[in-house]
Amino acid sequence: MNTLLLLTALTLAADDHADLADFLxxxxxxxxxxxxxxxFEAPAIGAPAVVALGGxxxxxxxxxxxxxxxxxxxxxxxxxRPGGVEERGDVCAELRKLLAADRPVDTRxxxxxxxxxxxxxxxxxAIARLLGDADRHVAETARLSLERIPGSAAVEALVEAxxxxxxxxxxxxxxxxxxxxxxxxxxxxxxxxxxxxxEARLAALGGLARLGVRAAIPLFEAAIEKxxxxxxxxxxxxYLLLGDVLSERVDRExxxxxxxxxxxxxxxxxxxxxxxxxxxxxxxxxxxxxxIEALADPSIxxxxxxxxxxxxxxxxxxxxxxxxxxxSVAREARPALLRTLAERDRDATTQLLADAAESxxxxxxxxxxxxxxRLEQPELEATYFxxxxxGHETIRPTAVKGYLALARKRxxxxxxxxxxxxCGRVLESLPAATDHQRMIALRGVVESGDRRGLEILxxxxxxxxxxxxxxxxxxxxxxxLGEAGEKEEAARRLQTVVAGQFPREIIQLAVDRMKxxxxxxxxxxxxxxxxxxWMLTTPIRNPDDEGFTRAYFPEERLAAGRExxxxxxxxxxxxxxxxxxxxTLSPDGRINLLPLFxxxxxxxxxxxTELHSNSDREVLLKMASDEGxxxxxxxxxxxxxxxxxxxxxxxxxxxxTLGKGTNRLLLKIxxxxxxxxxxxxxxxxxxxxxxxxxxxxxx
Numbered sequence: 001m002n003t004l005l006l007l008t009a010l011t012l013a014a015d016d017h018a019d020l021a022d023f024l025x026x027x028x029x030x031x032x033x034x035x036x037x038x039x040f041e042a043p044a045i046g047a048p049a050v051v052a053l054g055g056x057x058x059x060x061x062x063x064x065x066x067x068x069x070x071x072x073x074x075x076x077x078x079x080x081r082p083g084g085v086e087e088r089g090d091v092c093a094e095l096r097k098l099l100a101a102d103r104p105v106d107t108r109x110x111x112x113x114x115x116x117x118x119x120x121x122x123x124x125x126a127i128a129r130l131l132g133d134a135d136r137h138v139a140e141t142a143r144l145s146l147e148r149i150p151g152s153a154a155v156e157a158l159v160e161a162x163x164x165x166x167x168x169x170x171x172x173x174x175x176x177x178x179x180x181x182x183x184x185x186x187x188x189x190x191x192x193x194x195x196x197x198x199e200a201r202l203a204a205l206g207g208l209a210r211l212g213v214r215a216a217i218p219l220f221e222a223a224i225e226k227x228x229x230x231x232x233x234x235x236x237x238x239y240l241l242l243g244d245v246l247s248e249r250v251d252r253e254x255x256x257x258x259x260x261x262x263x264x265x266x267x268x269x270x271x272x273x274x275x276x277x278x279x280x281x282x283x284x285x286x287x288x289x290x291x292i293e294a295l296a297d298p299s300i301x302x303x304x305x306x307x308x309x310x311x312x313x314x315x316x317x318x319x320x321x322x323x324x325x326x327x328s329v330a331r332e333a334r335p336a337l338l339r340t341l342a343e344r345d346r347d348a349t350t351q352l353l354a355d356a357a358e359s360x361x362x363x364x365x366x367x368x369x370x371x372x373x374r375l376e377q378p379e380l381e382a383t384y385f386x387x388x389x390x391g392h393e394t395i396r397p398t399a400v401k402g403y404l405a406l407a408r409k410r411x412x413x414x415x416x417x418x419x420x421x422x423c424g425r426v427l428e429s430l431p432a433a434t435d436h437q438r439m440i441a442l443r444g445v446v447e448s449g450d451r452r453g454l455e456i457l458x459x460x461x462x463x464x465x466x467x468x469x470x471x472x473x474x475x476x477x478x479x480x481l482g483e484a485g486e487k488e489e490a491a492r493r494l495q496t497v498v499a500g501q502f503p504r505e506i507i508q509l510a511v512d513r514m515k516x517x518x519x520x521x522x523x524x525x526x527x528x529x530x531x532x533x534w535m536l537t538t539p540i541r542n543p544d545d546e547g548f549t550r551a552y553f554p555e556e557r558l559a560a561g562r563e564x565x566x567x568x569x570x571x572x573x574x575x576x577x578x579x580x581x582x583x584t585l586s587p588d589g590r591i592n593l594l595p596l597f598x599x600x601x602x603x604x605x606x607x608x609t610e611l612h613s614n615s616d617r618e619v620l621l622k623m624a625s626d627e628g629x630x631x632x633x634x635x636x637x638x639x640x641x642x643x644x645x646x647x648x649x650x651x652x653x654x655x656x657t658l659g660k661g662t663n664r665l666l667l668k669i670x671x672x673x674x675x676x677x678x679x680x681x682x683x684x685x686x687x688x689x690x691x692x693x694x695x696x697x698x699x
Contacts, residue, residue, distance in 0.1 A: 019045060020045055020048050020049055020052065023038060023042070023045050023049060024049070024052055024056075026038035027039060027042075027053070027056070027064070027067050028056065028059070028061075028064050028067075030063075032063070035063065035064075035067045036067075038067070038071070039067050039070045039071040039074065040074065042071035042072070042074045042075050043074050043075055043078035046075055046078070046079070046087060046090070046091065047075075047079075047087070047090035047091045047093070047094045048094075049075065050072065050075060050091060050094035050095055050098070051094055051097055051098065053068045053071050053072045053075075054068075054072070054095075054097075054098040054103070054107050054110070054111060055107070056068035057069060057104070057106050057107045057110055058104045058107060069110060072110065072114060073114065075091060076091060076095075076114045076118055077117070079091040079092075080117055080118040088118050088120075089120075089122070091118065092115060092118060092119050092122065092123050095111045095119075095123075096111075096115070096123055096126045098111035099111055099112060099126050099127070099129075099130060105135045105137070105138060108130065108133070108135075108138050109135070109137055109138045109141050112127055112130055112138065112141050112142050113141050113144075113145065115145055115149075116141075116144060116145030116146075116149060117148065119145070119149050120149070120151065120153075121151055121153035121154075124146065124149065124151075124153040124154050124157050127142050127145050127146055127149075127157070128142070128146065128157035128160070128161065130142035131143060131146075131161045131169075131173075132161075132164075139169075140172075143158075143172055143176055144176070146158055146176060147176035147179050147180070152184070154180070155177065155180050155182065155184055156184075158173050158176055158177050158180075159177070159184070159188050161173055162174070162177075162188070162192070167197040167199055167200065170196065170197065170199070170200040170203070171199045171200055171202070171203035172203075174189060174192055174200060174203040174204050174206075174207055175203055175206070175207060177189060177207060178206070178207025178208070178210050178211060179210075181211055185207075185211070186213055189204045189205075189208050189211075189213075190204070190208065190213075190216070191204075192204035193205045193208060193216065193219045193223070194219065194222075197229075198227075198228060198229035198230040201223065201228075201230060202230050202231075202234055202235065205220060205223060205235070205239075206238045208242070209238045209239070209241040209242035210241065210245065211245075212242065212245035212246055212248075212249050212251075213242075214246065214254055216242060217254075217258060220235065220238070220239045220242065221261075223235055224236070224239070224265070233268055233271065236262060236266045236267075236268075236271045237271070239258065239262060240258075240262055240271065240274050240275060240278065242258065243255045243258040243259050243262070243275075243278050244278065246258065255278065256278070256279055256287070259275045259276075259278035259279045260279055260290070262274075262275035262278075263275040263276055263279060263290070263294070268299075269297070269298070269299025269300070269301040269302055270299075270301060272294075272299060272301075272302045273301045273305050276290070276291075276294050276302055276305055276306065277305065280309055282309060282312060283313070283314075285313060285315070285317075285318070288310070288313070288318070288321055288322075289325070291306045291309050291310050292306070292310070292322070292325050292329055292333060293329070293330065293333060294306035295307065295329075295333040295336035295337050295340070295394070296330050296332035296333035296336065296394060298392075298393045300393070303336060306336075307336065307339075307340055310340050311340060311343055311344065318344075319341070319344055319345055322337065322340065322341055322344070323341065323348075323349075323352075326338065326341065326352065331361065331363075331364075332363075332392045333394075334363075335363050335364050335395055335398075336367075336394055338353070338356055338364065338367055338368065338371070339367060339371060342371050353368050353371060354368075356368035357369055357374070362383050362387060362391075363387060363391060363392065363394075363395040366380065366383070366384065366387065366395070366398055367395065370398050370401065370402070375401060375402040375405045375406075376405050376406065376409055377402070377406075378406060378409070380402060380406075381406050383399075384399045384402040384403040384406065385399070385403055385425070385430075386399075387399035388400045388403055388426075388430050388432055388433075389432075393432075396430075396432035397432060397433075397434055397437070399432075400426060400430055400432060400433045400437050403422060403425075403426065403430075404422075404423070404437060404440050404441060404444070406422065407419045407422035407423050407426075407441075407444050408444065410422065411444065411447055411448065416447075416448040416449050416450055417448070417450055419444055419447070420444070420445055420448035420450035420452060420453065423440075423442070423444035423445045424441075424445060424452075424453075424456055426438070426441035427441045427442060427445065427456065427460075428456070438465065438466060439466065439469060442457070442460065442466050442469055442473065443469065443473075445457065445473065446472075446473035446476055449477070449480060451477060451480075451481065453473060453477050454474060454477050454478070454481075454493055457470040457473045457474050457477070458470070458474065458496055461496075461500055461501075467501075467502065468502060468503065468506060471497045471500060471502050471506050471510070472506060472509075474494070474496065474497055474510075475494065475506075475509055475510050475513055477493070478490040478493040478494045478513060479513055481493065482516075482517045487517045487518065487519075490513075490517055491514050491517050491519040494510045494513050494519075494521070495510075495514070495521065495524070497510035498510050498511060498514070498585055499587035499588075500587070504584065507584075507585060511585065520693065521585060522585060522586070523693065525586060525588075525589050526691055526692045527689065527691050527693075528589065528681065529681040529682045529683050529689030529690050529691070529692060530586070530589035530679065530680070530692065531609055531611070531665075531680045531681070531682065531692050532585075532586050532589070532591070532692075533582065533609060534581075534582040534591065534607045534608065534609050535566060535579050535580070535581055535582070535607070535608045535609070536579070536580055536582055536593075536596070536605055536606070536607050536608075537554065537577050537578070537579055537580075537605050537606045537607075538576075538577050538578050538580065538597065538605070539577075539597050539599045539600070539604070539605055539671075540552060540572055540575075540577055540603060540604050541572075541575065541599075541603055542602055542603050542604045542670060542671075543602045545602075545628075545670060545672075547604045547670065548604070548628055548642060548670055552570075552572065552577075552606070553570050553577075554606040554608065554666055554668075555606075555632070555666070558632055558634075558635060558666050559635055564608055565579075566579040567579075579608075582596075582607075584596065588649075589649060589681065590624075590647065590649070590677045590678070590679045591607070591677055591678050591679060592676075592677045593605065593669070593671070593676040593677055593678070594676050594677075600671060600676055601671065601672070601673045602673070603670075603671050604668060604669060604670040604671065605668075605669055605671075606666060606667065606668055606669075607666070607667040607669060607678065608664070608665070608666050608667075610662050610663065610664055611658060611663045611682070611692070611695045612661065612662055612663070612695055613658040613659065613660055613661065613695060615660050616657060616658070616659055616660050617657070617658050617684075618655070618656075618657055618685050619656055619658055619682055619683065619684060619685070619690065620653055620654065620655060620656070620683045620685060620687065621633070621638070621639070621653075621656050621680060621681075621682060622649075622650040622652070622653050622654075622680070622682075622683060623639060623641075623651070623652040623653075623654065623667075623678070623679070623681075624647045624648055624649050624650060624651045624652065624678065624679040624680075625641065625643070625645070625651075625652075625669055625677070625678045625679075626643070626645065626646050626647035626671075626674075626676055626677050626678070627643025627644045627645060627670050627671055627672055627676070628641060628642045628643035628668075628669070628670040629652070629667060629668065629670075629678060630667065630668040631654065631665070631666070631667050631680075632664075632665070632666040632667075633663060633664075633665055634664055638654050639652060639654045642670075643672065644672055647675070647677050647678070649679055650681060658695075665680075667680070682695065
């Protein structure tokens with residue numbers, strides 16, 4: 001839009017508003033201070049400035065657009081002040097002019113947004129028409145404006161829009177209606193809760209829940225009984241929301257009944273946990289029986305809430321009530337209740353524990369033995385495993401604990417094979433084991449010294465909890481293999497750790513073990529022709545990729561036939577650049593640079609190595625890089641490939657001649673962003689890998 005033409009037209013059309021013309025000339029000024037001062041004068045101009053400012057919302061200058069939007073907001077907020085009713089009507093009338101279909105999208109969107117703060121019934125029809133606007137942002141802003149505008153007209157506009165709304169728009173309209181409240185809204189929401197698409201029914205039920213409509217309970221229960229496409233968990237979330245709202249509004253009795261139904265039927269533990277807290281608020285003595293029953297819930301979340309709630313209850317009558325309930329409570333809840341009683345008052349439960357430790361009920365018996373710290377009962381080994389595998393959710397962790405206690409005893413008695421089998425079963429066959437118990441079992445596999453552990457442990461290399469411990473276990477068992485004379489097998493096992501995604505110290509431990517056995521941890525890669533020993537510079541800034549063609553000190557020294565000076569520090573601008581030896585291993589021939597340097601965007605590095613040949617030989621140097629790469633062999637630049645690109649092994653193939661003796665090889669690798677790596681492989685002219693260990697690659 002041409003600002004000068006706009007101002008001319010506005011001035012001619014508003015000769016009675018000299019102040020307006022002056023204001024517009026200043027709001028479009030190129031002087032920041034003038035524009036800032038002008039926009040604070042906008043409320044004094046008021047409604048006459050609205051249409052003109054709306055036209056500036058699409059001006060070519062971003063500064064003008066920002067100033068116009070700020071000025072409009074000040075006019076609207078000023079008109080919305082208490083006592084500004086007449087002025088408010090004039091501003092709304094001018095804003096409605098900006099809603100015309102021939103106005104730009106940005107203008108309509110801003111105008112309908114501002115109307116939402118000050119509009120009344122007269123503006124509702126114009127805003128409602130925008131609910132069907134082709135631009136979804138305009139339509140959505142219109143909905144939000146109607147949501148904010150008080151009065152029945154906005155309600156009826158939303159209701160009318162619902163009649164023709166599709167499945168995508170109806171839930172949003174229903175949500176906006178729920179923010180209004182009132183009998184008419186409840187009537188509409190109730191209707192849509194019974195019929196329509198699953199999305200609309202759920203939105204309507206959610207609206208009724210937010211409004212705390214007691215009559216919505218049968219609607220919820222009908223939907224839960226017959227969801228017809230609605231996710232049951234989503235239904236229960238809304239159902240519990242209704243319970244929360246009712247509880248806050250002092251309709252406690254109705255809310256508790258609702259929570260009880262959810263506690264009995266909700267499919268997921270987090271839903272039942274919510275329901276339990278609704279029935280039994282922390283510190284309340286009401287509904288203690290519900291807490292006791294919850295001790296047998298399949299969900300550990302629910303059980304933990306029940307245990308915490310019971311443990312926190314104060315008063316002598318609580319212990320008496322819990323003790324009285326112990327004999328009559330459901331069998332599945334008795335172990336947890338026994339534990340709760342023992343935690344409250346160990347002395348008062350001495351006889352209960354003694355009786356339970358001799359009980360024919362296996363779950364109750366092992367709970368008592370655990371509390372008494374007497375789980376080491378060899379005759380219960382089969383019982384522990386059976387309960388750990390098939391028992392109730394509440395008892396499985398205790399059964400695993402007892403099973404591991406017996407495995408530990410076997411280790412102490414020198415029965416490594418038996419301990420290995422038991423710990424292996426916990427890892428492989430007992431999903432009920434906690435993370436802590438899985439870690440104990442894995443360590444037991446290693447401590448057993450059984451070489452079968454080398455088959456089990458690698459299965460946990462990708463386990464977020466056990467990976468590092470599994471790698472350490474492989475290193476330990478491989479060490480024992482090597483000491484027994486099986487060096488090649490030990491090295492093969494260690495190689496799996498070297499090639500894995502483990503912390504540097506673990507990989508280094510595996511490397512050291514391989515070297516002690518006389519094996520090169522990167523021997524396989526060298527046999528495939530990969531060069532894996534490099535000296536690297538620290539990153540050099542390269543914001544515009546000008547460094548790709550600029551020669552820095554490594555190139556200059558190579559061209560001059562000078563030593564690289566690996567101990568020297570070089571200044572490039574304000575930064576210092578040093579050489580460092582590559583001290584990480586490559587699992588696949590790629591040298592991954594990202595973990596090596598803190599700066600890894602818009603930079604470059606040099607990589608240097610030396611290849612020693614016993615004679616002149618014709619070779620292929622197969623290079624790959626992410627991003628760009630330049631290669632020098634001696635003083636000659638033999639390859640250039642400018643990025644950006646991703647790395648693919650052997651993506652660049654260059655014929656070269658290695659001379660007898662030392663061949664100096666220098667790479668420049670650039671980086672914009674994202675991945676950053678390089679690779680170099682040496683083969684003969686037929687593509688057969690040359691074992692780089694015979695070339696004594698190094699620096």
